[in-house]
Amino acid sequence: MPSNRAGGSDSVGRMTYRDIKADILERILNGTWPPGSAVPNEQDLALEYGAARATVNRAMRELVDEGYVERKRKAGTRVRMAPVRQVRFEIPLIRKEIEERGASYRYALIRSEAMSAPDWLRARLNLKPGTEVLHLVCMHFGDGRPYQLEDRWINLAATPQGRDFDFSTVGPNDWLVQQVPYSDVEISFSATSADPEQAMLLNCHAGDALFRVERQTTWQGQVVTYVSLIYRPDHRMTTRY
Amino acid sequence: MPSNRAGGSDSVGRMTYRDIKADILERILNGTWPPGSAVPNEQDLALEYGAARATVNRAMRELVDEGYVERKRKAGTRVRMAPVRQVRFEIPLIRKEIEERGASYRYALIRSEAMSAPDWLRARLNLKPGTEVLHLVCMHFGDGRPYQLEDRWINLAATPQGRDFDFSTVGPNDWLVQQVPYSDVEISFSATSADPEQAMLLNCHAGDALFRVERQTTWQGQVVTYVSLIYRPDHRMTTRY
């Protein structure tokens, strides 16, 4: 075997796109190619790494994806001045979220009521006057302690099957995922003060600062559901990038 | 002009990987291939679309990336039962964040003090006893109103240049991005109650629920900085997916 490439070669000495990507990233991170500087073109890199241009291209495309470099035809590739700080995290089903923390999961339906959509909801979800909605309040427990309070509104015009479904054992999220698996979602994170009922359910004090996730799900132009997920005090949503 | 791209093919009738991806996604969304079902293998799809297998492969890889399908060698490709709900959003520099809301940006340094790291910070950042840190408190204003309170600790052992830098006009984040452009970041979102000083600075009431982002930045195994970013009341961080 002729070539001997330290740090990333198979038995034939061939570098994979991963090796190439890692090598380029290394040079960016260690300052060989500082922010703003130009990276050699694909042809030259292919030559240097003894790979096909397509292989270098794939490595580069991933580096673009991850925000390290910018590319322009004819102008070439440069290391980004300020990296694009992008967070990417998964929104697991609440059951999985709790179980992944090593706690046992329990679900409870607190309240379930079909009604005509109140004005604030109609305005928020852009519903026609008189639209029927299902209002559900549920609790999710981890190791028996309150973990998340779910306050959900389901548009019965969009999913009429929901009217007769029994949510006392299956959580509305699990059910909805079956009904409308792929949909557009708008999600937002904020802080809110516990009102007396929330404090009671979450076993904290009224006025406590709580972390809240709100999600609005749309399918084929129609809002399917709006949910407010309020976490127990001190909850943190953490990720690395 | 020969090519007519409407609908997904060029003049030769050749489909790009984007076309193929869109077509497959369409079939997933409209229920042709429901959750859990198997998608034809690459070879067959290549045949169907009149494309090379590599082209189909690229389309598929992106669908995996976006959480629509799962692939396993030998077993083939299936539509995911529950889509991987993943949020991906960018963390802009605060100046840009404010300006993108159409507001004017203003920065003010409230306090700056070099000191030996307090115990809680030492524990949190895993610093040696006696490590010197710079503690900065800054405000970011949008249209003259408080927008974000930045409470930052900089490890002077990692970035000694910070000791003599004047942060009264340049925000610490802008400065740090220059110093350590690429680093590992742990970010977390939570809610916190305004203490009296925070309330005063953010022009709200003590006890108000505030949205907080905490960020810890590591470079080459050493914690460079820890920052707590507290937003004015009612702040929401929103994204779509």
Add this chain to the structure above:
DNA sequence: GGATGTCATTTGTATAGACTTTAACCTTGA
């Protein structure tokens, strides 16, 4: 000077073919 056009460079994408890796499935044997 400024608008316009041409050329060359670089990335973007497609292709056919080959080889590699994984793991589902089947066969064999205890």
Add this chain to the structure above:
DNA sequence: TCAAGGTTAAAGTCTATACAAATGACATCC
């Protein structure tokens, strides 16, 4: 019945080549 091992289908990757598309640089023309 079950475990070990072989077979083989499918995705994963690489290569060499080709052409497309964008655009920076330069020349040309008015």
